[in-house]
Amino acid sequence: MRFSIAPSDSTPIYRQIVDQVRREMAGGQLLAGDAMPSVRALAEEHTINPMTVSKAYSLLEAEGLLERRRGVGMVVAAVRSAVSPKQRLTLLHPALQAAAQQAAQLRLPADDALALFKRCLAQHPFDGDVDGKP
Amino acid sequence: MRFSIAPSDSTPIYRQIVDQVRREMAGGQLLAGDAMPSVRALAEEHTINPMTVSKAYSLLEAEGLLERRRGVGMVVAAVRSAVSPKQRLTLLHPALQAAAQQAAQLRLPADDALALFKRCLAQHPFDGDVDGKP
Amino acid sequence: MRFSIAPSDSTPIYRQIVDQVRREMAGGQLLAGDAMPSVRALAEEHTINPMTVSKAYSLLEAEGLLERRRGVGMVVAAVRSAVSPKQRLTLLHPALQAAAQQAAQLRLPADDALALFKRCLAQHPFDGDVDGKP
Amino acid sequence: MRFSIAPSDSTPIYRQIVDQVRREMAGGQLLAGDAMPSVRALAEEHTINPMTVSKAYSLLEAEGLLERRRGVGMVVAAVRSAVSPKQRLTLLHPALQAAAQQAAQLRLPADDALALFKRCLAQHPFDGDVDGKP
DNA sequence: GTGGTCTAGACCACT
C-alpha cells in the first residue's frame, strides 16, 4: 500500500499513518493477513524516524487492527477488517462537519461548496488500484 | 462578533481564534476598521487567559489582518478585508480535498459522500446574523 | 515648524515629537522665544490624541526646553537653545552606531554602507527652510 | 551562532533575537538547513525565559525563515536563505534614512555625519568569524 | 482604558 506522509502538515506523522491504515482497512484495501511494510522500509521511504512508524504500528496493534507475527512483521488482523458502508460514512463525518462549518464562516452558498467537493471527489478515484489487487 | 471557543478541542485555543477571524474577514462579517473585542474582554468572556487571546491577535497582526491602534485596541486592517467568492472557495479547498481523500480511502461512493456533506451544510446556516450588520 | 508623525512606527508618538523638537532646537531652527503650535492644532493636524501632544510638551517643559507662557502657549525656553557642533554629533551617534552594527551583521562592506548613507544625506537637505526663517 | 542579548535595551528581548537572526540569514552566516540552538539552550545561556526564545522562534517560523522539525528543533528554512548584496543594502536603508533625517534636523554638515559613521563602522568588524564557517 | 513583555511553572505531544 501507498502512504502519503506530509511532515509539514500540522497533524503528527504517526497519526497520519494510523488514520490512513484505519481507513484503508475499513475500505477493504487492506485485508486480513496482508503484510504491512516493515518499520525500517516505511521509515526510509519517507525519511522519517523509525520510532515514529513503530509508534503508529503499536497503536494499531493495541487497537487490535494489526498483529505482530514473529519473523514476518506486522500483518492485518482478522477482526472486522471490513466495515459496513454506513459505518464508513460515520468515519467520514467529522471531516465534512468541519468543512461545512468553514463554509458557513466563509459565507459560501451550499451549492458552491457542494460543487467544489464534487470536483475534489473526482480527483480521488479510489487511488492506486483500479484493477483490484494483483 | 461572536467567537466559539472549544477548550476541549485538540486545536489550540489561540488557533481557533485566528482561524475564525481569518474566515470572518474573508466572508465579509468583519470589515476594515471594525474594532476587535479587547483582549481582556474576550478572555473574560470565555474564561481563558488574556495572553492566549493576545497571542492570537499578535499573529493576526503579523499577518497584516489586524492593526494595533495604540491606546485604542485592535482593528481590522484595510488590506483585502473582503475576498472574492472565488478566493473564498480556495480557502475551503484544503478541507474538501482532505475529505475527498478520506472518502476515497474509505471506498465510499461519491454520491454518498456528497449526500452526507449536504446534510452537514444544512446544519450550519450562516451562524448568527442572517440580516448582516444592523 | 513641520513635524513628521508616523503612528505606525514602533517608537511612541509622544517620543517622535520630543525627539524632533530636541533636534530642531539643537540645530538652531527653533530659537528662544519661538512659539510652539498649540496642542489642539498639532493634534488635529496629525489626527492624534491631544493628550499625546500634551505629554510630549510636558516632558520638554520638565527638561527645561519649553516654557508655558500663560495666554500664549508653549514657547522655546532661553536656555542653551543652540548646541555646539560637537554636541550635535554626539546626538547623532546612537543612530549611526546602530546602523553600523546592522551593516556588520549584514556583512556589508563599509564602503557600500557609506555610499548609501551619503545618498540618504543628499535626500535630506536641511528640510523645509532653505531660505532661513521668514 | 552567537547572539548578543542586552536585557537592559529598550527593544524587547524576543525582538533582538528575531532581528539578529534575520540579518545573519541575509548576511549568509546562517545557511539553509542549519540547526538553530535549542530553545532551552539559548534560554539558559542568556538566563532568560524559554518562552521568550520560543516566541522569537515562532515569529521567525511564521515569517517563513525558520522551519520546525518535529522532535528535532528549528532549522533555517530553504527560502532565500542568502540575499543579494543589493537586497542587503535595502535592509540597511531604513536605519540610514532615519539617521540622515536626524542629521538634517541637527543641521549637521554631511561630511561630519559621514566621518562619524565611518568611525562607527570601524568599531564593528564582522563580529566573530572573520574566516567564515570552518 | 488599551496591549506588550517577561517570568515561573506545569503539562503535553512528538521523535
Add this chain to the structure above:
DNA sequence: GTGGTCTAGACCACG
C-alpha cells in the same frame, strides 16, 4: 531530547 500550550501574576508603556 525537542518545541507547544496554557495559566497566573507582575510590571510597563501608551493614549
